[in-house]
Amino acid sequence: MRILVIEDDPGLRRSLSATLKEEGFAVDQAADGEEGLFKASEGLYDALVLDVMMPKLDGWQVLEQLRPQHTVPVLMLTARDSVPDRIKGLNTGADDYLTKPFDSDELVARLRALIRRTSGKTQSQIEINGLLIDTARRSLSKDDQEIELTAREYSLFEYLALHRGEVVSRSLLYERLFDENDNSLSNLLDVHVSNLRKKLGANIITTRRGHGYCIE
Amino acid sequence: MKRPFQSIRWRIQVWHGLILFIAIAAFCMTAYQLAWLNQSRRIDREIQRHERQLFKSLIEANESYFSERNNGNKRIPFPEELYQIFETGKIQLPEEALNEFSGNASGYYYFAFANADGELLLKSENAPDQLSFLPLPDEVGMQEEFRTHGNLRESAHSFNFGFRIIIGHDIQSELEEKHRFGWSLGASGSGLWLIGLLGGWWLAGKAIRPIQFISQTATRIAEGNLNERINTAGTDSELDQLSHVLNHSFDRLNAILEQQRQFTADASHELRTPLTILLSESQRMRKRGIMRNAEDYQESFELCHDAATRMRHLVESLLLLARQDDGYAPLATVDCDLATIIQKSIKLHQALAETKAVKLQAELPNCPLTANPDLLAIVFNNLVGNAVQHHQGNGLVQIKLTHSPNAIIVNISDDGPGISTEALPRIFDRFYRADLSRSDAHAGHSGLGLALAQTIIRNMGGKIEVSSKLSQGSTFTATLPTSSKT
Numbered sequence: 001m002r003i004l005v006i007e008d009d010p011g012l013r014r015s016l017s018a019t020l021k022e023e024g025f026a027v028d029q030a031a032d033g034e035e036g037l038f039k040a041s042e043g044l045y046d047a048l049v050l051d052v053m054m055p056k057l058d059g060w061q062v063l064e065q066l067r068p069q070h071t072v073p074v075l076m077l078t079a080r081d082s083v084p085d086r087i088k089g090l091n092t093g094a095d096d097y098l099t100k101p102f103d104s105d106e107l108v109a110r111l112r113a114l115i116r117r118t119s120g121k122t123q124s125q126i127e128i129n130g131l132l133i134d135t136a137r138r139s140l141s142k143d144d145q146e147i148e149l150t151a152r153e154y155s156l157f158e159y160l161a162l163h164r165g166e167v168v169s170r171s172l173l174y175e176r177l178f179d180e181n182d183n184s185l186s187n188l189l190d191v192h193v194s195n196l197r198k199k200l201g202a203n204i205i206t207t208r209r210g211h212g213y214c215i216e
Numbered sequence: 217m218k219r220p221f222q223s224i225r226w227r228i229q230v231w232h233g234l235i236l237f238i239a240i241a242a243f244c245m246t247a248y249q250l251a252w253l254n255q256s257r258r259i260d261r262e263i264q265r266h267e268r269q270l271f272k273s274l275i276e277a278n279e280s281y282f283s284e285r286n287n288g289n290k291r292i293p294f295p296e297e298l299y300q301i302f303e304t305g306k307i308q309l310p311e312e313a314l315n316e317f318s319g320n321a322s323g324y325y326y327f328a329f330a331n332a333d334g335e336l337l338l339k340s341e342n343a344p345d346q347l348s349f350l351p352l353p354d355e356v357g358m359q360e361e362f363r364t365h366g367n368l369r370e371s372a373h374s375f376n377f378g379f380r381i382i383i384g385h386d387i388q389s390e391l392e393e394k395h396r397f398g399w400s401l402g403a404s405g406s407g408l409w410l411i412g413l414l415g416g417w418w419l420a421g422k423a424i425r426p427i428q429f430i431s432q433t434a435t436r437i438a439e440g441n442l443n444e445r446i447n448t449a450g451t452d453s454e455l456d457q458l459s460h461v462l463n464h465s466f467d468r469l470n471a472i473l474e475q476q477r478q479f480t481a482d483a484s485h486e487l488r489t490p491l492t493i494l495l496s497e498s499q500r501m502r503k504r505g506i507m508r509n510a511e512d513y514q515e516s517f518e519l520c521h522d523a524a525t526r527m528r529h530l531v532e533s534l535l536l537l538a539r540q541d542d543g544y545a546p547l548a549t550v551d552c553d554l555a556t557i558i559q560k561s562i563k564l565h566q567a568l569a570e571t572k573a574v575k576l577q578a579e580l581p582n583c584p585l586t587a588n589p590d591l592l593a594i595v596f597n598n599l600v601g602n603a604v605q606h607h608q609g610n611g612l613v614q615i616k617l618t619h620s621p622n623a624i625i626v627n628i629s630d631d632g633p634g635i636s637t638e639a640l641p642r643i644f645d646r647f648y649r650a651d652l653s654r655s656d657a658h659a660g661h662s663g664l665g666l667a668l669a670q671t672i673i674r675n676m677g678g679k680i681e682v683s684s685k686l687s688q689g690s691t692f693t694a695t696l697p698t699s700s701k702t
Contacts (some may be wrong), residue, residue: 009489011519015496018516022506079485099490104496 001115001155002026002176003043006036006062007051007077016086018051019104020111024138024151031169033057037065045072046115047095050094051106052085060092073114075107102146119162126161128215131200133161140200147199152177156192158168160205160215169212224427225420232416244405245532252394258371259387260362263371266316266325267383273313274298281306295358299379302329302337309338317369318342319650324386332378342483347382350374367391396538419647426455434462442470482647486530486663490523497523533664536594537646540671547588554624554696555580555617557589557633561596562615574630576600579616583624585698591672598665599628599692624698628693643682644670669694 002023003110007013010031017027028045030036034056040048052059059076066074076094078085089097095118096110116124117136124136132141138154140147149157155177160168178188193205193213206214230638275282275293278301282293301307317325317340330337330349339347342364350372353359370384433446445466446459497516501508563575569576603613611631618625635643642648647663670680677697684690 009493011493011522012489012496014515015493015500015519019496019500022500023501079488080481101492101495107496162271 001046001159002028002031002179003047003049003111004028004036004039004045005049005073006030006040006054006059007049008032008054009051012051016104017105020049020108021179022151023108023110024155026155026177028179031061033062037062040066040070040072043070043072044119044131046120046176047111048072048074048075049111050076052076052080052089060088063094064091071118073118075111076112077102087088091156109136112138126158127162129204133158149196149199153192153196153199156189157196157200158175164215165212167214168186173212217642223603225417225424228300228420229413230416233409233413236412236416240405240412244401248398248401251397255390255394256362259369259390260371260383263325263362263369263383263385266385267327267371267381270313270317270327270383273297273310274307275681277308277310278306282309295375295379296377299331299375299377302379306616307338314340320386322386322389326384328382328384330380332380334380343382343384344368348372349380349382352376352378352380376469381433394621415614430455436467442466442473479646483534483661486647487527490526490530493523494520532666533668537664537668537671540668540675547591549586549588551584551586552589552592554563554583554585554587554592555624557592558596558600558617558626561593561600564597565600569604569607569613570609572604573611574604574609575612576604577612577614579614581617582618583619584615585624585696587676587696591676593650595669595672595694596626598669599626602665603628603630603632603690603692606630619698622698624696626694626696627691628694629689631689633686634686635682635690636686640684641684644680 001024003020005013005016005027007016007029013029013031017029020027027124028039030039033054036048036050037052037057039045039191040062050062052061054062057065059078063074063076066072072146073095074093075096076089077098077099078089079100086097095114095136098107098110112135124134126133126135130142131147133139133157134141138151140149140154140157156173159173159176173189193207197205204215206216208214275298281301282297285297286293308594317327320342324342326343326348327342328343328349329337330347331337332352334349336347350359350361352374353376355376356375358373358375360371362369362371364387367386367388368384369387370382372380372382374380378686430446433444444490445463448456448459448463497520501513503517558580559578566576600613600615600628607613607630611632613628613632616627616629618627639648644666646667648667649663666680673694673696678695681693681695683693
């Protein structure tokens with residue numbers, strides 16, 4: 001999952017990015033509305049975290065210019081918690097709303113819920129060949145036994161599971177799971193896939209040479 | 217519930233009723249008196265007419281006697297002669313004329329004649345038994361009087377030679393008429409009074425209604441509906457003026473309240489971002505199961521420290537501002553040198569200025585004054601700091617101190633980016649930031665600096681002014697009186 005954090009306060013931007021990265025998201029950052037709008041328009045992201053009060057373009061303006069073409073879910077962050085502000089946010093096309101100061105666990109949970117909703121999956125649990133993925137808890141278990149995965153491994157497996165039966169190209173996986181600051185060493189993905197096969201069994205992920213990976 | 221006599225409407229009503237009552241009563245009394253006076257005069261004239269008639273017929277009846285005494289000369293006899301004829305008892309009585317002075321039917325007339333000793337010479341049969349004749353006049357010829365005994369009106373005469381006459385008239389019917397007139401006056405007066413009272417009640421109500429309306433609106437406003445205003449009719453009446461005054465007060469109160477609300481909202485808004493950083497970082501670092509190295513922790517603590525420093529700076533500024541606002545506990549003043557204070561501020565920003573290639577040029581002659589050096593340091597740290605921090609780099613900031621016997625003037629001018637005309641009037645507002653940007657919102661940047669500087673200088677009796685042109689630079693001018701209060 002790739003997220004864009006648009007926040008002008010450098011401290012908060014760094015903190016949010018770090019939190020989201022540790023939760024397994026790929027995170028890009030934008031320091032003002034203009035940059036945020038430019039990056040968001042690429043359409044690479046699974047969700048946006050958008051601050052309202054920003055220089056150049058504020059959150060509302062970013063949302064307005066983004067909205068008709070891009071359906072990416074947007075979570076607004078605001079320092080003002082008045083009801084008219086919330087209504088304005090939801091009317092402009094924000095999908096969710098958080099008032100500063102917020103709990104970062106809540107932010108992560110809401111982002112996950114947003115992404116899940118827009119991908120059409122309302123169930124937070126996916127079952128694949130006896131493996132149970134709980135997207136809310138970000139855990140994987142087999143026969144009630146939890147299997148330890150790193151955040152990146154989990155994200156990779158979840159992405160493939162959500163697109164079960166499709167062949168997902170390597171470049172798409174890089175786009176979705178790695179942020180712009182990652183050194184996209186071409187074997188990084190292979191390392192994660194081989195780790196997953198070691199933990200879950202060799203046949204769980206099939207490789208279509210020249211095309212990508214797939215969970216049958 | 218209010219007691220009725222405390223209400224203005226009731227008081228107006230009571231006074232109105234009282235005054236109206238006095239006026240109507242006075243009018244009725246006067247009318248009554250005048251009417252009776254008129255009536256009395258008519259009665260008296262009537263009595264006089266009857267008197268003349270009686271004498272005329274008496275003289276006619278005794279004409280022969282008089283002509284004999286006057287040797288055949290025909291002339292009207294003197295009263296003395298008439299008296300003598302009584303005395304002699306040779307009087308002839310005109311029966312016909314005497315008919316008028318008889319009977320007891322309503323409105324009858326009577327007469328009586330007496331001599332000097334009070335002996336009755338002659339009286340009509342219907343005359344009352346008790347007759348009080350006038351005493352004889354002392355010297356002059358005659359004395360006369362009209363008087364009322366019960367329901368009888370009499371005209372009494374006495375002559376110095378002893379002749380005394382009473383002609384009387386029964387005025388029973390006139391008295392009854394007088395009473396009837398009195399009653400009808402009283403009744404119509406009361407009726408008038410009642411109508412007046414009703415009119416007064418209505419008028420008082422009408423006069424009071426706008427006041428009630430104003431009071432109701434004011435109550436609603438006081439209960440919290442601060443945007444409502446009293447309707448003014450635009451007639452510029454006294455009540456309209458009152459409404460205007462009240463509305464104006466409400467406007468001012470509302471503005472102050474709104475300002476306060478805005479300030480609180482801004483202050484909490486400013487605190488939210490660093491608080492979010494603290495929360496999110498501490499939560500992140502608390503999480504188990506993630507491999508971290510020392511650098512990660514170092515970075516996180518730096519973020520936390522920056523956020524906490526921002527909050528501390530903000531809280532200190534707010535506290536200082538609040539204290540400066542209500543003039544609470546003026547800080548101790550000492551003899552100090554403004555040049556030294558500004559020099560320190562310049563030193564504080566020297567490093568940043570050097571990295572931005574901004575030259576700080578100061579012209580600071582010694583300037584002793586009595587003030588609180590800490591407060592002055594806050595002011596000039598802000599002014600010099602702003603000039604350096606907002607500078608785009610490669611330029612000059614000039615600080616010039618001049619003092620005359622009346623005032624101390626500090627000019628701080630830069631060739632930085634300048635301030636737009638829209639932003640210029642607002643830069644002293646609390647939490648206002650011309651660029652809206654928090655991207656360089658490090659510890660020293662709360663949006664309170666200029667507000668604080670202005671409040672401090674104002675409390676010292678001075679002022680801060682600013683002139684600026686976009687992309688040419690700004691000049692801040694602080695003027696202080698030579699004898700500072702703070």
